[in-house]
Amino acid sequence: MGKIIKYLKHPKEAIIYLMNTGHFRWINDKTYLKWKYRLITGEKLHLDNPDSMKYSEKLQWLKLYDRNPLYTKLVDKYEVKKYLSNIIDSKYLIKTLGIYDSVDEIDFSKLPKKFVIKCTHDSGSFIVCKDKSKLDIKRVKKAITKFKKRKYFYLHREWPYKNVKPRIIIEEFLENKNHDDLIEYNIFCFNGTPQLIMSCFGDKKKLRYNDFYDMNFKKLNLKCIYATSDIVMPRPKQLDEMLDMAKKISKGIPNLRVDFYLCNGKIYIGELTFFHWAGFTLFEPKEWEFKLGRMLKLPEKK
Secondary structure, three states: OHHHHHHHHOHHHHHHHHHOOOOOOOOOHHHHHHHHHHHHHOOOOOOOOHHHOOHHHHHHHHHHHOOOOHHHHHHOOOHHHHHHOOOOOHHHEOOEEEEEOOHHHOOHHHOOOOEEEEEOOOOOOEEEEOOHHHOOHHHHHHHHHHHHOOOOHHHHOOHHHOOOOOOEEEEEOOOOOOOOOOEEEEEEEEOOEEEEEEEEEEOOOOOEEEEEEOOOOOEOOOEEOEEOOOOOOOOOOOHHHHHHHHHHHHOOOOOEEEEEEEEOOEEEEEEEEOOHHHHOOOOEOOHHHHHHHHHOOOOOOO
16 A cells, blocks of 8 residues: 555656556557656657767667567577577586476476576566575465566567567576675677676675776776675686677677676676666766767667
C-alpha cells in the first residue's frame, strides 16, 4: 500500500515505475524511448544529428536502428557461451550446470551446495544459492517462474532481448578463497577498440562502487549511477589479457561493454552489455557524455 500511495503523490515516478514493469507496450519504440529518456534524464532525446549526440542518445539510436540478428544470441546467457567458445578459450566461461525450459525439470538433489540460477532472456533475474541445505526450493521455483514470464524488452526497448527464448540456466558459483567480494572489470569497446574501464565492487544491496579508469589504468574523475570510492586500485596483472579478449569479442560491433570477473586470479566473462544502464543514465561530468559520444561511431541507418 505504501508504494501505491507514494506513486499516487508523484506522477512522474509512477509512470517510470510502470515503464520499468513492462507497461505501455502499445507505444511504438521511438516514442517510448523519447518519453522515458525525458522522464529519467530531464532532457529531450535528440536522434537526428549523430555528430552532436551524447553517448546516452546514441545508445537509444542503436536500439532503434542497429538490429543485427547476432545481438540476440549475444544477450542469451546460454547461446552466448557457444558463440564465445569459437572466439576465446572456454576456460574463461563460467561453467553451466544445467539448461531448462521449466523449473519442474530441475533436479535440485543433483546440484552442488552452491550455484546461481538465472533466466537466459533478461537482465537482473537471478538467485544466488550459497547453501542448498537452507534453500526454500518452493519459493525459488515460484520466483524463477515469475522471472521467466518477464518480457524484458518492453522495459527499456533494448532490441537484442526481444526474441531471446526464455529458459533457465544454472551456473557454477564463483567465490574467492579468501571470501572477498568478486571484482568486476567492465570494458567499454567501440568497434573492437577498448576505450574505458569500469571496476565494480561492493554489495549491490548495500554499498556498491563503480570506479572508472582510462586505458593506462589511471583513475578518472567520472561517475555514473553508483558512488565512486577513494580507492585507487593497482593495475590488474590480468588486464592485458582481458583487453585482448574484449577486442576480439567486440570486433565489428559499434558499442559493446564486455564484463569480466576476477576470481582467485582467474578471468571469467560475466556477460555482454549493449546498453550501459539502458542508456538512461548520464555520465558526470557531462563532458564525458560528449566524449564517449564521439568515440561511438554509428553505423548506417537501416
